[in-house]
Amino acid sequence: MTRCISDENATERVVQCAPFVEEGCVLGDVFQSEAWFANLLAHGFERPPRGHWALPLPSRSSEPVHLHLMQESSAGSLCSLSNYYSCLYGPVGSTRAIQDVSVAQWQAAAHALRQLPGSSVLRLQPLDADGAWLAGLEGGLRAAGYWTDRFFCFGNWYQPVPGGGFADYWRQRPSALRHSVERGRRRLDRAGGAWHIDIIADASPGLDACLAAYLAVYAKSWKSPEPCPDFMPALVRMAAREGWLRLGVLWLGEQPLAAQVWLVCDGKANIYKLAYVKGQERLSAGSVLTAALMQRAMDVDRVLEVDYLSGDDAYKRDWMAMRRERVGLVAFDPRRLPGLLAAGRHFAGRMLRRR
Structure with a gap:
């Protein structure tokens, strides 16, 4: 106290x-703490997720690092333990411990992920686009045969002090x-x-x-x-x-x-x-x-920093000097029919939007 x-x-x-x-505590990791995820899981869902898992990530130290994942329904995809209450999502544990981890280690994590229910399609959001762990996971998923893509979530206004x-x-x-x-x-x-x-x-x-x-x-x-x-x-x-x-x-x-x-x-x-x-x-x-x-x-x-979190509301520009974007990651396993069909819908829709 x-x-x-x-x-x-x-x-x-x-x-x-x-x-x-x-x-x-590392800069901004309120939304990447066990306390945050425990409260979200206990009080932040209108319907509790069907399943919840902690996926271990490769680490250069003895300190465990993991992602909280969930499946909302029996037919649903595997996704981040996040929703409209979440302004940022990422692994629990020191992100420094997963820097410079090899692609082979990330690929092993992706193979472990493939064993979880709903893993034909993986969806994580909202993410720091520049996070080293995100680039590592994305590379591991591709090495494991997944097709990946990123998408825009929301603008994020912030102010360095x-x-x-x-x-x-x-x-x-x-x-x-x-x-x-x-x-x-x-x-x-x-x-x-x-x-x-x-x-x-x-x-x-x-x-x-x-x-x-x-x-x-x-x-x-x-x-x-x-x-x-x-x-x-x-x-x-x-x-x-x-x-x-x-x-x-x-x-x-x-x-x-x-x-x-x-x-x-x-x-x-x-x-x-x-x-x-x-x-x-x-x-x-x-x-x-x-x-x-x-x-x-x-x-x-x-x-060192004040963060207005999610949204491009006009008034935030008066209070904050800088803007960045939060993104999402989606990955499809083309070796499974649900993943192949979902990938077809996703990439076809993206092509039509570009046209």
Whole structure:
């Protein structure tokens, strides 16, 4: 548990918590951790997968590295243990241990994969296109006789943190965004009640109240109800135990107006969920809260990168300076009829789209 103190001024209170770095955590691997996959499997599916396997990957060390795979139905393909809650997918374990592994070792992993149900067709997503493990697996699958292809998943906006921290970052933002946040703060000051921001980073006494506030804000926002209502409460509590949680709530008096869930691990802050109360847009509560969490991540947690995760929403360009793409990998086993038929449909459709 991290130690928290309270820092108050006239309008804003941020629960400041000591920066947390998990031993062995690599940049951005929240979505490649056993804790993430356990929570997703327990709470993140409307129907549980028919089967779930951990496929060992070749490694240059004694540390195990594996992929979590699943089959959603008896007739379904083999795919990554991921869905609409997943912003990145990859192996659990040190990715450094699988660098420079030979094609023959990757080919052996592909032969092991072929023994799993549904392996006539393999589909993994969303992936870091530049990941060394992905190139290795793709080469091993081809060596084992699979036909492979990559496809676009979504755009991903992110922000490397400048040397001067939040102050430098904020000076680099568009003037329209900076003025919007300033106006929002002034309007909150004039809104008839004191406003403040809480940021919870562990399983402190304030966690339950801020989690309830997040759920209340989400229910009053423009967003559709969660398909798996137990997922976010379980994720928040799991992230609090792991030290990843940054749960921010902006309050006007006793009413929560905006709430966000960030996941911070060893140098990377992931902006996972955000919502504000519909009808209160003029107060810019969401933008004011984002700025506060951004300052916290850059100046207190001292992250190297802030990631807006999935989607090319226009507003993300104001907050982030860089864009990359997340991709998917599909592989077909032409030695089996289901794989051959699926490959025919896939590559024929791709050819027609190009025309």
